[in-house]
Amino acid sequence: MPTSAKRLVRPAARFTARLLLALAAVVALLVVFLALLVVTDGAGSGLAAWSATLGIATGAALRRGRRRPGRARLMMFLPVVVAAALAASVCIPGAPTARRYPPALPSVATQHWNLATGSRVAVYHYPPANTGARHRIPLVYLNGGPVRGISLLDHRFLRLLARQGYDVYAYEQAGGGRSDLLPMDQYTISRSVRDLAAFVDRLGRGGVDVLGFSSGAVVLTRALADPHTAARLHRAIIAEPGPMDGPTARIAGHEGRRSARGLAPAPTGPRSTHVPRYAVAFGLMRLGLLTPGTGLIGQAEGDNAFTAADLGGDTASGYCARDAHRIPAEDTAQNFSFSPAASLRIQQTVKDSPSIAPQLRRSRTPAMLMIAECSSQLREWATAVLADDPAVRRTQYMPGVGHHMWNGLDDNNERAVAVITAFLQDRRAPLPDYPTRADVPAFLGD
Secondary structure, three states: OOHHHHHHHHHHHHHHHHHHHHHHHHHHHHHHHHHHHHHHOOHHHHHHHHHHHHHHHHHHHHHHHOOOOHHHHHHOOHHHHHHHHHHHHHHOOOOOOOOOOOOOOOOOOOEEEEOOOOOEEEEEEEOOOOOOOOOOOOEEEEOOOOOEOOOHHHHHHHHHHHHOOOOEEEEEOOOOOOOOOOOHHHOOHHHHHHHHHHHHHHHOOOOEEEEEEOHHHHHHHHHHOOHHHHOOEEEEEEEOOOOOOHHHHOOOOOEOOOEOOOOOOOOOOOOHHHOHHHHHHHHHHHOOOOOOOOOOOOHHHHHHHOOHHHHOOOHHHHOEHHHHHHOOOOOOOOOOOEOHHHHHHHHHHHHOOOOOHHHHOOOOOOEEEEEEEEOOOEHHHHHHHHHHOOOEEEEEEEEEEEOOOOOOOHHHHHHHHHHHHHHHOOOOOOOOEOOOHHHHHHHHOO
8 A cells, every 4th residue: 555545544544443432432421321320210300320420421531531632631521521411311301390281172071070099080971962761870981091091082982872871981090181190109000990999989879880991991800809899880891901910911822913003104293202311211111220200200291291193003003904094084182191100100010919810700790801803912811801700791802993992983983882782781792702712713814
């Protein structure tokens, strides 16, 4: 190689080597920052970890640069400045730190009830709209989440039930939607069951029928296993439940046919997971490295930051993949509310709980289990209820729908209403029930 070329290559190689060393130093400092976040559980909005990282980085830079000339000594601090700026983006709130609740719905009034448990929950009442066939027993709806607002799809479905003559009540579980927040350590599955019992007592109408969907179905199932709460329930409809206790959470098995989740157009709008602060916080919480009550972000700020776009194809999960073209455009961003930290906390208390099977075997409340054709929920999560609850009178298979069975299409909603009405009125169901375990593969076409 000519001497002139060597003169050009050597400085370039030295610059590249220094740049790579600087980048490695920045990455190392960020790893130290994340490790300290975990150790301190995000204390002081992450400032404790940030200050400690800055102190370590500054000390290392001073030590390495003490024998270098002035300019080279200053260059030792460049990775410190870059790492400090990047880490600071995790410490600065990007959403209001006081809870911002969704605006009032135009179609139904929002009431707030103080329950005997100390929870203050948002309540929605749909009185019977059918004057010819009113049912004396109220119907209470428990939505999914677990700590989430009731979706507009759910509200539309509740109106359909009211048109069948049912006196429908729904409440957003503590911390979700327009309900007041709880201290983080009070979010437990047991508290959710106690809130259900307290809500029925506050209603003051005697026994009630309860429709629980997804995580709401988990609350309902555990209520059936609690004699104190089960005594308040007249009939129970368990729709698409998730894991119900520690043993159920460890089950692996068969899922339904493919849903349209991931096939629908990506939701528009900002995503909190694109903001470093919330991407780091939610990611570490999901990995179990930060507690739901972390000092990094407060509960209210986390709720405010999480948006409808973060959950992606939530509406699409109510459709089979073959019906992806039928998914309606629905703008629920203004009504959307979800608490990721509180939800993780409740889910963990479910996973940590012992088996409820012994208690469930003593259940006497007539129940129906509903299973969707196209759902990512494990079949065994739901059928475990049938195996352990002798009072399950029917296991209803719902063709043509995904996890969110009442998905906004008139034919699917009317089918769900017909099935629920038939069970509550002790009439013959309009659809075939779920097959026996031996017939499942052939029935599903697997």
